[in-house]
Amino acid sequence: MSPTEVVWHEDKQSQLIESIFRNFTVPQVVFAVRRDEEDENLVSRICVDGKQVCLIIDHVREGTYN
Numbered sequence: 001m002s003p004t005e006v007v008w009h010e011d012k013q014s015q016l017i018e019s020i021f022r023n024f025t026v027p028q029v030v031f032a033v034r035r036d037e038e039d040e041n042l043v044s045r046i047c048v049d050g051k052q053v054c055l056i057i058d059h060v061r062e063g064t065y066n
Contacts (some may be wrong), residue, residue, distance in 0.1 A: 006055050010066070013056050014046070017065070027053055 019026050029050030030060065036042035047054055059065040 004055060006052060006059065008052050013065075016053060016056055017060060022038065029053055 008016075016022075016026060027050060030048045031045040032048050034044050034046065036044075056065070
C-alpha cells in the first residue's frame with residue numbers, strides 16, 4: 001500500500017463526505033508536531049491517525065474524487 005492510497009471502500013468514503021457537508025461528527029485526525037532543532041519556528045506535522053480521512057478530503061478538494 002502506498003502512503004497516498006485510499007483503502008476505504010467507496011461507500012465509506014461517500015459517508016465521510018456526506019458527514020462533512022452535513023456538519024456531522026467525523027473521525028478525528030491526530031498529528032504529531034516536530035520542531036526543528038535549529039529553528040524553533042520551523043515545524044513539521046506527521047499524520048499519526050486519520051490518514052484516510054485526509055486523503056479523501058484532498059481528493060475532493062483537488063477534484064479527483066470518483
